[in-house]
Amino acid sequence: MENIVVSLSFRFQDISSSGSNSVHSMQVCTEPKVILSTDDIVSLIGNKCDGVIGQLTEDWGDTLFGALKKAGGHAYSNMAVGYNNVDVDAATRHGISVGNTPGVLTETTAELAAALTLAAARRVVEADDFMRAGKYEGWLPTLFVGNLLKGQTVGIIGAGRIGTAYARMMVEGFKMNVIYYDLYQATRLEKFVSAYGQFLESQGETPVHWRRASSPEDVLKEADVVSLHPVLDKTTYHLINKERLALMKKDAVLVNASRGPVVDETALVEHLKANPMFRVGLDVFEDEPYMKPGLGELSNAVVVPHIASASKWTREGMATLAAQNVAAKLKGWPVWSSPNVEPFLDEIKPAPKAAPSIINAKALCLSSMP
Numbered sequence: 030m031e032n033i034v035v036s037l038s039f040r041f042q043d044i045s046s047s048g049s050n051s052v053h054s055m056q057v058c059t060e061p062k063v064i065l066s067t068d069d070i071v072s073l074i075g076n077k078c079d080g081v082i083g084q085l086t087e088d089w090g091d092t093l094f095g096a097l098k099k100a101g102g103h104a105y106s107n108m109a110v111g112y113n114n115v116d117v118d119a120a121t122r123h124g125i126s127v128g129n130t131p132g133v134l135t136e137t138t139a140e141l142a143a144a145l146t147l148a149a150a151r152r153v154v155e156a157d158d159f160m161r162a163g164k165y166e167g168w169l170p171t172l173f174v175g176n177l178l179k180g181q182t183v184g185i186i187g188a189g190r191i192g193t194a195y196a197r198m199m200v201e202g203f204k205m206n207v208i209y210y211d212l213y214q215a216t217r218l219e220k221f222v223s224a225y226g227q228f229l230e231s232q233g234e235t236p237v238h239w240r241r242a243s244s245p246e247d248v249l250k251e252a253d254v255v256s257l258h259p260v261l262d263k264t265t266y267h268l269i270n271k272e273r274l275a276l277m278k279k280d281a282v283l284v285n286a287s288r289g290p291v292v293d294e295t296a297l298v299e300h301l302k303a304n305p306m307f308r309v310g311l312d313v314f315e316d317e318p319y320m321k322p323g324l325g326e327l328s329n330a331v332v333v334p335h336i337a338s339a340s341k342w343t344r345e346g347m348a349t350l351a352a353q354n355v356a357a358k359l360k361g362w363p364v365w366s367s368p369n370v371e372p373f374l375d376e377i378k379p380a381p382k383a384a385p386s387i388i389n390a391k392a393l394c395l396s397s398m399p
């Protein structure tokens with residue numbers, strides 16, 4: 030009998046009908062309290078638990094991995110692609126695998142970043158408030174004038190899966206040029222923009238272009254819109270600070286759907302106050318669930334509560350991948366080595382007998398397939 034603790038209630042797909050004789054017992058936490066503390070999770074783990082699916086709001090460090098190991102556990106998965114809340118070295122020391130859920134969030138998160146870009150650039154939330162307050166007296170040439178995106182430059186910091194998907198949306202949708210900064214070359218993105226530029230030219234339209242920047246500063250100075258999509262680690266903590274904000278255009282749009290601490294939010298509040306034409310769209314906050322003082326009162330900030338991955342398809346996909354990460358480890362199955370996780374989402378064909386994404390697979394010497 031295997032016990033798995035799931036620290037949030039959601040529709041859970043059957044992971045136990047995969048041909049093995051072992052029986053899984055699954056406890057889905059349905060506490061009305063939605064954010065669990067470390068103590069809550071320790072008591073949910075109890076003294077017999079084989080694996081846990083946890084959330085990005087939880088602090089998965091030595092205490093929790095120690096408690097899981099003591100309860101006989103050896104598998105953990107974040108129900109998220111980002112895992113800055115997980116001390117992977119601590120998990121490895123305890124012999125526990127750490128899964129995450131890449132790929133199924135890419136387009137959903139990029140779409141919300143695009144929505145925040147438009148909302149901020151075209152002042153959608155301010156205008157909606159104005160309308161509901163009964164202040165609209167008739168069309169005016171000067172009412173809620175914002176920024177046109179077409180032909181401008183979008184800057185991407187962190188051009189991985191989500192950064193690339195967002196860039197493509199802005200290129201295809203608004204014919205924006207791209208400047209990006211990443212530690213690695215975004216070859217797929219470069220090829221796409223080049224090919225799309227050639228297509229536009231063949232239609233007699235102005236082509237789009239891309240440029241790989243040599244520093245974040247380069248992006249911030251040149252771009253009209255900057256969207257942040259890097260991982261959160263020591264290299265990206267407060268990547269956007271007072272000095273770098275000062276480099277941006279006075280009427281630029283900044284979007285953050287990565288992690289709150291990538292931006293020094295206190296510096297951002299001061300920048301927004303001093304530059305009323307500068308606008309931000311924020312899905313994530315430095316001290317979630319709180320905003321830094323003053324941010325909530327600023328009309329040049331659009332703020333939403335970390336909903337970038339909140340589409341039904343994505344949330345079901347995240348749950349499926351997280352469950353399969355844990356179940357596969359408990360069954361001793363190998364780790365999926367392809368970035369394509371679609372085979373795990375097929376509702377007709379059985380899922381591959383593999384763990385979709387294990388971060389410390391190498392450190393734990395887990396075998397891989399295909």
Ligand SMILES: NC(=O)C1=CN([C@@H]2O[C@H](COP(=O)(O)OP(=O)(O)OC[C@H]3O[C@@H](n4cnc5c(N)ncnc54)[C@H](O)[C@@H]3O)[C@@H](O)[C@H]2O)C=CC1
Nearest residue numbers: 111138187188189190191211212259260264286287337338
């Ligand atoms: N707001 C939300 O609901 C969501 C937020 N996220 C966040 O987005 C992040 C990115 O997700 P993916 O695109 O799937 O990951 P990814 O791993 O494909 O992309 C991250 C990119 O950041 C780059 N990077 C790392 N350090 C950097 C640095 N110092 N400067 C510039 N770039 C750097 C990497 O080279 C990589 O290309 C996640 O780690 C997570 O924190 C992800 C999904 C939903």
Ligand SMILES: O=C(O)C(=O)CO
Nearest residue numbers: 108109110111134338
């Ligand atoms: O997957 C992630 O990293 C998230 O932030 C989920 O929304």
